[in-house]
Amino acid sequence: MGRSSLVSVLCALLLAGCAGRAPEAARSKDGLLRVASAVSSEQRGASPPPAPGTAEEAALADAHDVDDDDGEVDDGLELPADPGTGARAHSPLSAMTEAQIEELLSKDPAALGPMSLGATNAGALFNGVRMPEGDRWELVDPAHAWGTRETIDALDRAIAEVHRQFPGSPKLYIGHISAREGGHLSPHKSHQAGRDVDISYFLDARHRWYQRATAANLDRERTWAFVRALVTETDVELILIDSSVQRLLKEYALKIGEDKDWLDEVFQLGSRKPRPLVRHARGHANHIHVRFYSPIAQESAALAYPLLVKRGAIKPTSQYVRHTAKKGQTLGSLARQYGTTVEAIKRANGLRSAAIQAKRVYNIPRPSSGPAAPPKQVVVPPRRLPPPKAADAPPPPARHGEPGPALDG
Numbered sequence: 012m013g014r015s016s017l018v019s020v021l022c023a024l025l026l027a028g029c030a031g032r033a034p035e036a037a038r039s040k041d042g043l044l045r046v047a048s049a050v051s052s053e054q055r056g057a058s059p060p061p062a063p064g065t066a067e068e069a070a071l072a073d074a075h076d077v078d079d080d081d082g083e084v085d086d087g088l089e090l091p092a093d094p095g096t097g098a099r100a101h102s103p104l105s106a107m108t109e110a111q112i113e114e115l116l117s118k119d120p121a122a123l124g125p126m127s128l129g130a131t132n133a134g135a136l137f138n139g140v141r142m143p144e145g146d147r148w149e150l151v152d153p154a155h156a157w158g159t160r161e162t163i164d165a166l167d168r169a170i171a172e173v174h175r176q177f178p179g180s181p182k183l184y185i186g187h188i189s190a191r192e193g194g195h196l197s198p199h200k201s202h203q204a205g206r207d208v209d210i211s212y213f214l215d216a217r218h219r220w221y222q223r224a225t226a227a228n229l230d231r232e233r234t235w236a237f238v239r240a241l242v243t244e245t246d247v248e249l250i251l252i253d254s255s256v257q258r259l260l261k262e263y264a265l266k267i268g269e270d271k272d273w274l275d276e277v278f279q280l281g282s283r284k285p286r287p288l289v290r291h292a293r294g295h296a297n298h299i300h301v302r303f304y305s306p307i308a309q310e311s312a313a314l315a316y317p318l319l320v321k322r323g324a325i326k327p328t329s330q331y332v333r334h335t336a337k338k339g340q341t342l343g344s345l346a347r348q349y350g351t352t353v354e355a356i357k358r359a360n361g362l363r364s365a366a367i368q369a370k371r372v373y374n375i376p377r378p379s380s381g382p383a384a385p386p387k388q389v390v391v392p393p394r395r396l397p398p399p400k401a402a403d404a405p406p407p408p409a410r411h412g413e414p415g416p417a418l419d420g
Contacts, residue, residue, distance in 0.1 A: 088201075088249065088292060100306040100391065104314045113318050120324065125159040126312035127204040127305045128193070128319075132374060133331045133359075134204030136193030137312070137319060142166070142185060147174055148210075151186045151220050155196060158188040158205040159308035165245035166208055166301070172240035173213075173233055180233055184211040184220040186298060192325070197361045200374065201300075205308065206248070208301045212256070213237065223297045224256045231263040238299075239264075242277055242288055246304040246391045250289045253296035254280050257289060273397040288395065309389040331359065331374045338369040349375045 104112055104123065115122050126137040139157035142150060147170050150156050158166075166185070174180050186209035189202050196202045202209075212224040213233035222228070238260060241247045252260070257280040264274055275282035279290045292300070319325045332349060342353045342365050353365060359374040367373065 088251065088290065100310070100389075102307050102310040102314060104311050107314075109318065112315050113322075116315070116318055116322060116324065123315060124311055125161075125205065125305075125308045126315060126319075127159050127206055127308040128312040128316060128325065129204055130331070131201040131204050131207050131302060133376075134193055135325050136189050136191070136203075136205040137315075137325055139189065139191055139193070139205050141191075142188060146182075147171070147180075148183045148185050149220075151184050155187045155190050155202075156185060157191045157193075158208070159303075159305040161246070161305040161308060162188065162206055162208065162303045165241075165247070165303050166210075169237055169240040169245055172244060173236045176236050177233055181213065181216075181218060183213065183237075184298075186210065186220070195358060195361065200360060201302070206303050206305050208303070209298050210301065211298055221297045224253075224259075226259055229256065229259055231259060235260050235263055238277075238289065241301060243394060243396055246306070246394070247288060248302045248304050250302075251292040251295045251300035252289050253294075254291040256296060257291065268400070270397050273395070276395050304389065304391045306389040306391050313388075331376055333372050334375045335372050336367050336369050340367065340369075341365070342367060345373070345375060349377060351376050 102124075107115075112123065121138055124138055125140055128135040128137065136157060136159070140160050140163050141153065142148075142156040142158065142163055144150060144153075145167075170183060187196060187199065187202050188208050189205045190196050193203050193205060199207075201207045211218070211220060211222070213230035214222060214224060215228045215230065217228070224234075238250065238252075241250060257278050261274055261278045261280060265271060275284050275287070277288055279287040334345060334349075336345075342356050342362075345351075345367075346353050346356060355376045356362070356373065357365070359376045
């Protein structure tokens with residue numbers, strides 16, 4: 012066993028004995044699955060988690076609904092750009108020349124700020140910010156809790172809103188965001204560019220990380236307050252929640268008087284709106300997946316990317332094709348079709364075996380003569396705000412000849 016593998020196993024065992032407080036240097040081989048099993052085993056009083064690659068680990072994955080047969084979480088959804096209008100947040104680098112950016116990169120790279128490069132399922136992170144320890148959340152795996160400044164701030168803002176409404180609320184568990192330099196993070200398809208976050212639901216008093224949310228244990232008040240804050244107070248791109256949990260939250264929101272048309276813009280379940288924010292994806296009954304826009308970090312990446320590659324500060328981000336597997340196809344046939352290798356496809360999708368499933372979508376890396384540059388411009392669509400309630404609506408205008416509403420003072 013190599014040194015890195017030994018460290019991973021030791022870290023996972025330490026997690027089991029420390030109620031899930033992973034040390035800063037922890038780098039678990041299977042990331043979320045290993046940490047989840049360690050935390051839940053400790054809280055159940057069970058033995059430490061099984062070794063990776065064993066039959067016991069595979070059974071545990073099935074029991075916790077962590078992933079599917081190929082060992083990955085279905086969190087790689089990439090939506091097309093919103094065709095609507097939106098606002099731009101300009102990077103400080105936009106006022107600098109290429110020479111000035113290169114000089115900073117040479118002398119003080121941290122001064123360039125965080126950068127989110129490429130797609131969330133084929134990207135990298137430069138100058139990432141680690142989610143700090145906090146009294147309102149628990150970091151499950153601090154070594155993989157790196158994101159853009161915008162991601163960290165937005166997450167803090169949404170959690171703070173829940174505590175404003177419900178003082179004394181329990182801590183949320185924060186799982187993976189990204190590795191320090193981004194890139195592939197097992198068992199995910201995404202989490203590569205500092206903009207994706209896995210976070211727990213608010214559940215009952217027996218709450219633990221990676222616990223399935225049900226009608227019996229879901230704290231609807233706090234979980235809806237959290238989702239609502241994400242939608243209305245942050246620049247969120249999408250939220251992945253299992254449809255069974257969407258149903259519970261949407262029913263609760265309707266019960267407390269939220270506008271039905273607005274909820275149809277928020278939730279995919281029961282909606283015919285074209286771009287709902289909260290969508291179903293396999294494996295998200297036990298945690299919420301949130302993806303934020305990071306326009307400053309993304310625009311900074313576009314401006315500095317050629318220089319980062321030139322100086323070897325990052326590796327060029329890969330170009331990918333999204334392929335829906337057909338019955339009878341194999342990794343070998345896909346590799347021949349796209350001019351790549353079986354191992355490259357396995358790495359791009361976090362696969363632990365060569366088996367693939369029909370109708371599943373896979374990332375296929377493509378050979379490239381040059382780096383895949385980030386988009387030059389990131390436009391953040393307007394936040395989806397609910398209509399004002401009757402009590403908050405402005406008074407109707409006075410008819411001709413009638414007095415208007417009285418003003419204080």
